Amino acid sequence: MTKKVIGFLQSRVELGNPACRFRDALGRVLAVAGPTKDELARCDLDADPATWPDLDVIAGRLVNQYAQMLNVEVDGEPQDYLLWEAVDVPNTYADPGKEPDVEHLCVATLIVEGVASEVVSANWDGLVEKALAELVGAALVMRTHADSMDLRQTPLRANLYKFHGCAVKAKADPARYREALIGRQPQVTAFPHPAAPMRNCLVGLATTRHTLMLGLSAQDADIQDLFVAGAKDMAWGWPCDPPAYAFSEQALGLNQEALLQNVYGAAYKPYTRAAIKEQALVRAYASRLLPALLLHVLTTKARFLADLAEARLPGPEGARIAAGLARLRDEIASSNAWDDGSTKSFLRRVGYVMSLLHMGRGRRPSEGIYKPITSTPVQQFMDDADVRASGLPEASVGAGLLGMGLEAGDWSITSDDPVLPKAAAAVLKSGTGSARIYFSATAESAIQLRALGIVEDKDDAIIVHSSALPPTSVRSPSGSFGRRGKTWVREVSIGALLASNRDADMLMVRFREETAL
Numbered sequence: 001m002t003k004k005v006i007g008f009l010q011s012r013v014e015l016g017n018p019a020c021r022f023r024d025a026l027g028r029v030l031a032v033a034g035p036t037k038d039e040l041a042r043c044d045l046d047a048d049p050a051t052w053p054d055l056d057v058i059a060g061r062l063v064n065q066y067a068q069m070l071n072v073e074v075d076g077e078p079q080d081y082l083l084w085e086a087v088d089v090p091n092t093y094a095d096p097g098k099e100p101d102v103e104h105l106c107v108a109t110l111i112v113e114g115v116a117s118e119v120v121s122a123n124w125d126g127l128v129e130k131a132l133a134e135l136v137g138a139a140l141v142m143r144t145h146a147d148s149m150d151l152r153q154t155p156l157r158a159n160l161y162k163f164h165g166c167a168v169k170a171k172a173d174p175a176r177y178r179e180a181l182i183g184r185q186p187q188v189t190a191f192p193h194p195a196a197p198m199r200n201c202l203v204g205l206a207t208t209r210h211t212l213m214l215g216l217s218a219q220d221a222d223i224q225d226l227f228v229a230g231a232k233d234m235a236w237g238w239p240c241d242p243p244a245y246a247f248s249e250q251a252l253g254l255n256q257e258a259l260l261q262n263v264y265g266a267a268y269k270p271y272t273r274a275a276i277k278e279q280a281l282v283r284a285y286a287s288r289l290l291p292a293l294l295l296h297v298l299t300t301k302a303r304f305l306a307d308l309a310e311a312r313l314p315g316p317e318g319a320r321i322a323a324g325l326a327r328l329r330d331e332i333a334s335s336n337a338w339d340d341g342s343t344k345s346f347l348r349r350v351g352y353v354m355s356l357l358h359m360g361r362g363r364r365p366s367e368g369i370y371k372p373i374t375s376t377p378v379q380q381f382m383d384d385a386d387v388r389a390s391g392l393p394e395a396s397v398g399a400g401l402l403g404m405g406l407e408a409g410d411w412s413i414t415s416d417d418p419v420l421p422k423a424a425a426a427v428l429k430s431g432t433g434s435a436r437i438y439f440s441a442t443a444e445s446a447i448q449l450r451a452l453g454i455v456e457d458k459d460d461a462i463i464v465h466s467s468a469l470p471p472t473s474v475r476s477p478s479g480s481f482g483r484r485g486k487t488w489v490r491e492v493s494i495g496a497l498l499a500s501n502r503d504a505d506m507l508m509v510r511f512r513e514e515t516a517l
Helices: 002-010 021-032 037-041 055-063 066-070 081-086 089-093 102-112 127-136 148-152 167-172 174-180 185-190 196-208 221-233 254-267 273-280 286-306 315-334 340-359 392-408 443-451 494-500 504-515
Strands: 118-121 142-145 158-162 211-214 245-248 411-414 426-430 433-440 461-465 489-493
Touching: 002 021, 002 055, 002 066, 002 081, 021 055, 021 066, 055 066, 066 081, 066 185, 081 089, 089 167, 102 127, 102 286, 102 340, 118 196, 127 142, 127 340, 142 148, 148 196, 158 196, 167 174, 185 221, 196 221, 211 286, 221 254, 245 254, 245 273, 254 273, 286 315, 286 392, 315 392, 315 504, 340 433, 340 443, 392 411, 392 426, 392 433, 392 461, 392 494, 392 504, 433 443, 443 461, 461 494, 489 494, 489 504, 494 504
Parallel strands: 118 158, 142 158, 211 245, 433 461, 461 489
Antiparallel strands: 411 426, 426 433
C-alpha cells in the first residue's frame, strides 16, 4: 500500500513546478516516515520512486504510520483521495481475481462448522466471503456488517464485522459504503463516536467472548478503545483459562502488551504479567495455526459423535476409538502441505466424503465444495436427537477403527481424488491388497451409491454402514479372514458390530472379518 501511494503521487508530479499540489502531497507523505536529511536528499521527487535507494526503508516505516499517511490531503481533492484513488480500494481489495488463501479458507470452514460465529476484521477485502461462497455455494451462512445500518439485517449462523469498512460493498454501492472505509487517522480516532452502534456491538463481544487475534498488531487507537471499553464494563480476571486474548505471533508487540494491560486491569501485576503474556502468545502464524485448529475441531466433533452411538463402547474402550481418530488426524496433518491448493483439496475431499455419507453422491456445483460434519459446535449437538439418528455417531466409530488399524500397522490409508467417477472416502492398502472404502449413513445413501455406479458389485470396495445392512446386501462369509483372490463389495454395519461387541479389540477383529482386510 505505501509504495503504491508514493508511486501514485509521484506519477502526477509536474516536472519543474515547485508549486505542484502532488509534489507537495508527496513531500508530506515522506515527512510522515521521518526520513533523515540524507535519505530525503536521495528521494528525487521528479524521478520514478523505483530508482530511490531508500524506497524500501521509507515504505517500511510508513506501514506503521499508514493512517497518518492516508490523511495527507491533496489540494482540491476529497479528504479520502489517497484511500479511494491512490490505494484504489475498490479495485485493489475487491479485485475478483484475488483468491482466498489458507487463512481465509480455514476461517470460512470454521464458520460453516458453527464454531466461529463472531468474526471481526479490520481488513477491507472480501476474501473470507469469497472462500465461504466457494465452500457452500449460495447457502446463506454469514452476514457481513460494514456499517452500523448493516447490524439490522436478519441474523444468520455467523456474523463478520468489518469495522474498517468493506471494499466489495463500497465498490457496489459507493454512495453508502465509501464513507464507511476507515483508514485515515481522524477516522480511527473518531471511531467511537459516529460509529456508535458498530462500536457498541464490538465492545459487547470484547466483554463477553474469548478472542483469538490473527495478524493484528492492535496498533490502531480504535482497536485499543474497543478492548479498553470492554474491560471497563467487565474486566477479565486472572487466572483465565482459556485466556481472554490469544495472539497468533512469534512474539508480542508493544501494542499487544498494552492491550493485555488494559483488559486484565488490576490482575495485571508484576508477578502475573509474565504468565499472562506467555499464555496469550500462540507461537504459530495463522497459516499453520488455523489448519491445526480446523483438524482439532473436526476430530473433536468425531470423538464426541462416537460417544453418541446407541450401543457405544464403555469408557476405556471408547477411548481407544478416540485414539484411533487422533491417529487418523495426525496422518492427515502430516500428509498435507497445507498451502492454498492442498488446503482447498482437503476441504473438497471432506465435503465429498460427507456428501457420500448422507446422500450417496458427490457435491453439485451449486452446493459448493464443502459439507460440514455438523453445523453446530459440540455443546449444541450433544442433546440433539436428530444428530444421534443421523448415522454420524456410527460413522465416527468406523473412522476411529480405521485409525486404530493405521496405528497397529494393519493398513495404510491414502486419499482418493473426488473428481474420479468412483472416488471413495479413502483407499486402504493392506498385506492382502487394497480396497476403496465408502461410508453410508442410511439405506437410501447406500442405494444411491449403487444407482449412480459409484459402487458396483465387481468392485474391490467396502461400504461401511451406520445402521443395518440393506436387505439386498451380500455380506462376506462370517469368519472369512483375508482375501480369496476375487474382488467384490463387502458391507459391514457399525451399528450391528457395536450391539454385539463391547471390547475395542474384538470390535476391530469383527470389522476386519466383515471387510476381509
